[in-house]
Amino acid sequence: MTDGTVVDAGRPAGAFARLMKRKMAVVGLVLIAVVVLGAVLAPLIAPYAPDEQLFDGLTLEGAPLPPDATFIFGTDLLGRDLFTRILYGAQTSLIIGVVANGLALLIGTVVGIVAGYFRGWVGSVLMRFTDLMMAFPALLLAICLAAIFQPSLWIVAMVIALVNWVQTARVIYTETTSLATRDFIAAERTLGAGTGRILFKHILPHLVPTIIVWGTLGISTTVLLEATLSFLGVGVQPPTPSWGNIIFENQTYFQAAPWLVFIPGAAIILLALAFNLVGDALRDVLDPTQRGRD
Amino acid sequence: QDYTPSPDAKAGGSITVTYKDDVATLDPAIGYDWQNWSMIKSLFDGLMDYVPGTTELRPGLAESYEISPDGLVYTFKLRAGVKFHNGREMTAEDVKYSLGRVTDPATQSPGAGFFGSIAGFDAAGPDGLSGVEVTGPLTVKITLSRPDATFLHVMALNFASVVPKEAVDEAGADFGKKPVGTGAYKLEEWTLGQRLVFAKNADYWRAGVPFLDSVVFEVGQEPVVALLRLQNGEVDVPGDGIPPAKFQEVMGDPAQAAHVVVGGQLHTGYITLNVKMAPFDNLDVRKAVNMAINKDRIVQIINGRAVPATQPLPPSMPGYTEGYAGYAYDVEGAKKLLADAGLADGFETEMYVMNTDPNPRIAQAIQQDLAAIGIKVNIQSLAQANVIEAGGAGTAPMIWSGGMAWIADFPDPSNFYGPILGCAGAGDGGWNWSKFCDEALDAKATEADSMADPAKVEERLKLWSDVYTGVMEQAPWVPVFNEERYTMKSDRMGGEDALYVDPVSIPVNYDYVWVKQ
Amino acid sequence: MSVMQEMSGAVAAPDAPVLVVDQLCVAVRTEGGMKPLVRDLSFSLRRGETLAIAGESGSGKSITSLAIMGLLPPPAVRVTGGAVRLGGVELTALPESRMRSLRGDRIAMIFQEPMTSLNPVLTVGAQLVEAIRAHEAVGRAEARARALEALRAVRLSQPERRLEQYPHELSGGMRQRVMIAMALALRPEVLIADEPTTALDVTVQREVLDLLRDLQRDLGTAIILITHDMGVVAEMADRVIVMKDGAQVETAATADLFARPQAQYTRDLLAAVPRMGAGAVRAPVTGDVVASLRDVVVRFPLKGGLLGRVTQNVHAVEHVSLEVRRGETFALVGESGCGKSTIAKAIVGLVPHQGRIEVGGQALEGLDTAGQKALRRKVQMVFQDPMAALDPRMTVGDLIAEPLVIHGVGTRTEQRAAAAELMARVGLGADGLDRYPHEFSGGQRQRICIARALALKPELIIADESVSALDVSVQARVLELLRALQAEFGIAFLFISHDMAVVENISDRVAVMYLGQIVETGTRAQVFGNPQHAYTRRLIEAVPVPDPAHVRAAGVRLAGEVPSPVHDVGRGPVRVTLVDVGGGHLVAREG
């Protein structure tokens, strides 16, 4: 017996407290906070308007300016301040990387778990549908949507969620099939646990590491995917910046103006990394077999 | 007036040319791409041709021609002894067959429309054109339904190339993969999606050309990489020119800059304003837009690879109105015009633009310029096909033409009018994206094109000049700039620069270039 | 095959000790600081000697052996002091690479949990062959031959086929024997056997013990035998260490310990040992039938050939009929792999079966979800392998409260209180509620499983080898608990065990299974007092007697083919017919 009051302390709080004890997790949370604040407060912090093509932002030959005292991140090919665009771009990229990606992750996980657990015809149907979605040319769908709807951030978020769950579903499916054969699941069934409970209380926690991997890596890929879709006309249209767009527009210039590629690239990596730090720590905190490790 | 190659020109050798996009077809009736345009020119010949590196017409397979005084009958006398690559001699029948083939709807030639002035065009079918008659083994008489001053240019188009019937019949739909012509080169090898090899046609009817033994085309090559390979000595001519991303670097390095060739181009980049849509149906608004665009800034953005445009025609095009100032950049004036039109508070509209660099950037520059006079432009940056569709359907208020650009098919002012500014193209699906249709100007244009008499050239050009200034008064377009071509060639390449920026044999005239060693 | 040896206590071991454990301390890092698990443990082991470590479940026996092997679970558990010397080499400070070359070769270990200790994706053969080849430069074929020999030595049926099978296709006892075969094949100097026979029925246990003894005799292997079975201790050990709470409470030569136990704990321990014939006489139970099985058949298809057609069937359960009444303890005994667990799984609906199973008058087939859920409330099962049956990511408190949560019994606080109480009743402290299964010892996990099964106070509890890993004192406590619950709530038990002594002590009725069929069934008195079937008799005789002085009649070891439940499609085992020899005592006719 410990001090006797441990009972019902409510583990979520405990988990959070434990999370806060980890340096890396705190670093991650701080980074996320910085990005979110940057995005929200962009109009206040940014030195310029995001679409302002500054006269002195280009050389006479029309070349962008490297980072210096005035333009701390340099300027882009239209003479706009990159720092400003990165700040504003964070808004778009956060929505894509966090919301759209999160939604895709959610759909994928649910489909994967359900299909992997039930197998039988339910699983078959779900997985064949997943195969279908995977085999289906997503870009084409994007182009069509672009033509049908007014391009907007929400359309692109929807498309990404619609397209990106597939891979997660596949991986989760395979892992679930394996988990479902484990004895403790059988034990759980004999206790009378309903399917939902088994799926979400007993199988899901074991998938957390995988989900974290896909979730955090998904941030990078969806942010870049957004750029491709916007390029095809589905997403945000110029001059609205997003981190993916900035890279995409400028990638051929990476030798002539490396800052235009590497700075937004670093921003994406940083965001993904931040989530990963938190995710990893969370996973360790939630994973009992890792107790005692710092 | 014909071309004399440099005395240093030597025969022999092989060069490598790269392109990004695959070569779709080498069928002269169908090929209409950047990369196959000049290839087809080297494999085939038409009755007419251009002096290399210039826009001057010269006879091709026709040794000479006669035009009837009313300008309706053209009689071509063909060269004797011209052989197809399959060894057969070319005859007048082949000319008739070829013109019949290209205008037959079953061929689905994108160039069929150019032959609209030939009598019987509207009834064209498998039996050929009634206006083309064989009057001797080597004479062809072509009768027009209306005088057409551009007809000789049309006869110099790839679409008018002479092809042997038996080869077409044999290859069937695959003629584009197994081309047989009379040109300076013949196709030796084609590995789909990878490379094509052209070998010198030893029997070529023009003495002394081509100089090269073979030309190797490598397709699927990223322009940036092509440049790297050029520096490495693996590539002689990067067919897609210098990519924008590399431009500064190349020009800033004297060693590389020495290999750069600059030339004019029959190109205009413009914004269409849909005159059928409010508020662009208001001339003042269109003028205001014209005045609001800071063309110098846009040229700066594309690294000065263009000159600001004042009118639809590019400066190197005959008929260009020298000294015409167009609409000067004048923000205040533009605002005032808008205010006059009752739109002092501006308005919101959309501009379609093709999604490849640098077009979205140019669009954003335009967007900013228009924002300065209160017009809020939303950019729709889409794939080429979607933009063309929106333009044709007339649903796009504004379109930036870049990327789908108008490079002239032939160096004649009429080429900039018909489909893109005339009433003919203003219908649903037509390429006249501003849907501009002015009957009076159309009549004037028809008149100009009827002036087939070579003696009236000056007069005709004046007429065209009037047509285009007339267009500018109505301001359905904002001509933004005329692009210049910057390309490169390797050390070993010989022949004057004009051959590498040939205004007609775009991008390179393979028949006349040569290698030094 | 050699003839069974006499007790080997007399084998002299004159040379220096092979293994010395000196003041060993092991601790686990917790949020509240370092918590000791083993304290100042010292002992030494000579060549050919058998040292038994007995003691309370959770007293640190497994941890000690892992510490010797250098395999303490990272990162939390660490050696914090003391030394382990193997032939003069200090092991705790040895670099991993040197340690590795010793493991398996000079010092081998048989782990407590057989289910999770074998790699699920490698065949048994691959795992055996690999162990042999890791230490000896022998060819694949030779290693395979040796592996086969080792499997034969532990008397697995159809050893050739077993080589190609995966662990999940074997019964618990079979897996345990594979583990033993693996250690035996390596012929180490020191063998640590952590509850090696726990999962084995008595006849096999007997053979395995004999085998260990042969090994010891032939190779001079020193054995550390961790067991809670005082019978095994009495038969096997030269010396005994009794542990409690991570420390040694007593050590003595086996005979001395049994004759003159010094510490109070040891005395309690010995007193708690169940002895054959000691069971109290119980009144016959005449309650309603809680569960009845009629002609139940379970077969597992085995696929072979290119197209994966079913070529053979495992006839795990063949035409089994039995009834369990309210308030009664029905024991199912039989050798490993005879189908006991399969019957249990069939009753809870985990394996498809033919025949009719009724629980509380309800047939299993055709139940809807709600009906199934209601049924689950009536029947609870305690799985054979506790580690595998507990969700490793839930705290023990949540695990025990799980059935209450599922069936919506009580509020969260009530559930937690109930969990704490159940923990206490199975002899675990409430501080364990917030720990996770892997932080417990084997026996503790078994108790967690039992607590979980008790939570709902079901009508029938199926206990599959549920007290096998418990030390006798705890076992006694748990059995006492079960009995109390039975008295209080009329719970019926289907008690699956190979421990004949326990069965004899607690059961009302007994069924003896052999190769998927019941060969003898009747009341405890009938079966134990008057065993009719030869197999039953053999089982009873094989029970180790917790008395070092006891001299076993020199029986003959089983020889020849071990019978197998696998038959080609279309064939099957001969069906036995049971005849009543009086008073409901059914016995299979032999012949």
Added chain:
Amino acid sequence: MAGYFLRRIVQAVLILLGVSFITFFLLYVLPADPVRQIAGRSATAATVENIRQQLGLDQPFIVQYGRYLAGLVQGDLGRSYLQKTEVAELIASRLPATLQLMLAGIAAELVLGLGMGIAAALLRGRVADQVLMMTSFVTVSAPQFVVSLLLLYVFAVKLGWFPIGGYGTLWHLVLPALTLGILGSGWYSRMMRSSMIDVLRADFIRTARAKGLTQSRVVLRHALPNAILPIIAMIGIDIGIFMGGIVVVESVFGWPGIGQLAWQAIQRVDIPIIMGVTLVSACAIVLGNLLADVLAPFVDPRIRLR
């Protein structure tokens, strides 16, 4: 097993039908007129109509789709609108290159990704682990174009170890495959790391170590097969990702694969090519997933094909 395959083949055919239907439908409703592209800008309305009729594009959707299917059954993928070449021929000429690149790319991914993942799991918590995981984020976030060009620049142009793009020999294959490998390795390494960490603390790993197996054997023979299950699923997925993402790598390295073909076709609404490429890649993806499902029981014998 045989029944399983039969069922999966039927399912695969259904999936392909579904894909073909949806794709065809999307192309049908796509507001971009292929006939306009074919007819060219000087064409009259009559010419356009004529071509539309010739191609049967004036027919109702169902008729068009039915015709396409009828052709498909006979192995006829149609003729490209703009290239006027048999689509089957175009694809056949490019498929080998793409397959080569895909296989080599997956191999590179696996070697790099699994290697990094295993190393990171074993070095868990150390600096090397953090560096490796950082690397995985960098590779996942890196724009394909930049990575391709950087590799080309360093290894082909500067060091001259490899040809500057092109197709043919094994030597040509190295850089593009490596590029794909680098770009995809991040996923594998992260997955592998997390999967491996889970497996490494299983009881049977302890058993393996108790046998005195070498570390490499414990990792490769015991942990890897257990950890690789999710990876197998990923290989099936990867085929799809490759099909979508190979365009840039192919174009930078001048690799004559179907990625470039597809990209050009999409830009110009060359419906027969889009359809053909879509079907071929759908086949590859379905096959890849089938393979992943069929392999799963081999990796984990507890899983049964059903």
